[in-house]
Amino acid sequence: MADKQVLEQIITKTIDTVGASREEIFKIGEQSRHEFQMLEKELCEVRLKVNDLIEKSDQTDRQARLARNRLVEVSKNFDKFSNDEVRVAYEQANEFQVQLAILRHEEQQLRERRDSIERRIGALRETIERSDTLSGQMSVVYNFLAGDLRQFGEIVEDAKEKQKFGLKIIEAQEEERKRLSREIHDGPAQMMANLLLRSELIERIYNERGIQEALSEIKDLRKMVKLSLGEVRRIIYDLRPMALDDLGLVPTLSKYIKTFAEHTNMKLSFKNVGKEKRIPPQLEVALFRLVQEALQNAYKHANATEVEVKIEITDKKVIILVKDDGQGFDMKEKKEGSFGLIGMKERINMLKGEMKITSKLNVGTTIFIVVPLMND
Ligand SMILES: Nc1ncnc2c1ncn2[C@@H]1O[C@H](COP(=O)(O)OP(=O)(O)O)[C@@H](O)[C@H]1O
């Protein structure tokens, strides 16, 4: 859980930073757009002014040429013109020349300004495009962080849970082995040690007190052997009922439920409403385990008096119902160290089936299982 929180914090911080950067980029884009518009306006004006100036300087050029021609004429026929006329011709030619030079200079400056505006506009256009692209990309990153990455965090968490679950299964298996070895140690192994002692005793009794007494001891011995045999069979049966492989799910369940009822004093009913046909062996084992766990829960936790088990095998699926009339339980409460129900869910998932548990306090618990049959 701590890891998830750390990841969550990192993501939140990153989201904030990316969000702020996205806004910053957006602002840059807006500013550029604004400057772009201003410059375009100025460019328009400058262009008009340039045109104006060109026109003006063309006109001045014409006038300057005329003035020059006049000057040439005056110069050629110096004697025909008065001094004043000659001076005016000089002055005019000179003035138009100066005016033209000024206009040309102005024009040159305006052209330069125009070129620089155009260059700046080009650069701005690029900035705007870039900021648009960048802000689009930032949005993608932002959405990824806000949506997919969060989900990714959940997936990681899920994988971790699964791993934890895997370890717990191994632990549970080890626990089961311990239980089994204890059971064999306390039960059959103890009995056999006893039998060994008793058989030695019988030898002594025979030697010391005769055949009759020895025979009655042997009778006792036989009872003990029978008991041990029953015990060994029960343990084997708990491990994996051989009938499952030999007879199939329905007869095995039927027998198991009968024995379970005898051991527990609960009233158990078993109904098979579908076909009695063989299904894939892994499925038979899995479904048997599911019913076994459900019954054990009904016995261990529910304090049930009656349990109903129903099975239906069709061509397409297997449906199983286990219903007890016990005390029920709150399914939202998670119990540490309980793997029965989790294991059932995992099994059902692996079989691509569905399990529904409904439980009401003081009314009972119903487990409904559907598993599809793959036709091959
Ligand atoms: N049929 C039931 N009736 C009442 N409580 C149940 C039943 N099945 C399960 N529970 C409750 O759910 C818990 C978890 O069950 P389970 O996962 O099988 O673990 P375990 O049997 O090892 O305790 C039980 O401890 C019990 O409180």
Ligand SMILES: [Mg+2]
């Ligand atoms: Mg259980």
